[in-house]
Amino acid sequence: MKKNILLLFLLFSFGIYGQNITGFVFDAKTKKPLESATAYLDGTTLGDATDLNGYFEIPNTSNVETTLIISILGYQTSYISFENIKKEMNIYLEESSFELGELNLDADNMSREEKMRFFKKEFLGKNFSSSSLKILNEDKIVLRYFSDENTISASCEEPIIIVNNILGYQLKYNLISFEIQLENGYKGKKYIRKVLYTGTSFFSDIQNVRKKHIKKRKKNYLGSKLHFIRSLVRGNFVDQKFKFIHNGFTFQNPENFIQTKKQTKEETIFELQEKRIAILYKNDKQSVIQILDKDKTFSVDIFGNISPPNKVFFGGDMSEKRIGEMLPLNYQLKN
Secondary structure, three states: OOOOOOOOOOOOOOOOOOOOEEEEEEEOOOOOEOOOOEEEEOOEOOEEEOOOOOEEEEOOOOOOOOOEEEEOOOEOOEEEOHHHOOOOOEEEEOEOOOOOOOOOHHHOOOOHHHHHHHHHHHHOOOOOOOOOEEEOOHHHEEEEEEOOOOEEEEEEOOOEEEEEOOOOEEEEEEEEEEEEEEEEOHHHOEEEEEEEEEEEEEEEEOOOOOHHHHHHHHHHHOOOHHHHHHHHHHOOOOOOOEEEEEOOEEEOOHHHOEEEEEEOOOEEEEEEOOOEEEEEEOOOEEEEEEEOOOOOEEEEEOOOOEEOOOOEEEEEOHHHOOHHHOOOOOOOOOO
């Protein structure tokens, strides 16, 4: 059955360049510093933990422009868009309580094992073994099935910690929302109709990063959404083996389908010329890009971060990528 998958990720923004990001984190009520809070740039390997004084410092030598996330268990996560990041910041976190809300427990007639299988398949990816991609705090994930809506939801009061032995990363993923929409098939078999999730992520290398991990990262990058967008910004679309498909014919010139409206040092503004555009990578992997709004423009920074992120949707091969195949936004291809 054909799947309609939409992956939604948190916003990326634009702002200052080449500066270390520093600040202090406090309890909003007591004004006392919070030690061991995590401060990181969303989707990157750039982050730090606060010290006894609540102080953190994040080197941003890569000039990545993305949301600053401040989180610690027991407090509401703070999201600071990049244009609002200042040289010196005092950040106050409010205490939070993890609530499931009012749920009809009788409506959940699906076992946790079955819900977890759906969750792992659509969150981590379809082709990974537990030894290569493992969730360390799986017991903290709350899963619910709503029979009336035929949906599975997931939530977690703390970042989901994932060890990726394929790419050589440990990933902390702050799950904001997750929903799988199902539809019933023959003899009660359930199929995926749509997957929607949002969250923030922080990458760090595992202790022993080897050549095999570097090789896998490169393989994962080539033909990905990040690779495609960067090739548009850098003007090497053809050299990077991308083509467009329209009415059964292939085209190499991106200007016929995605036009550059404005380009500065910080960002490039593109406009889709068709409602739905098919993309081909190396005459093999096929994907689709589309914008549902009347306004077909979107902006991209130098690292390939799309803004606004929820405006542009990808289908086909690029949409099948899951957490197990994610790379940091500051990943750089090494020859």
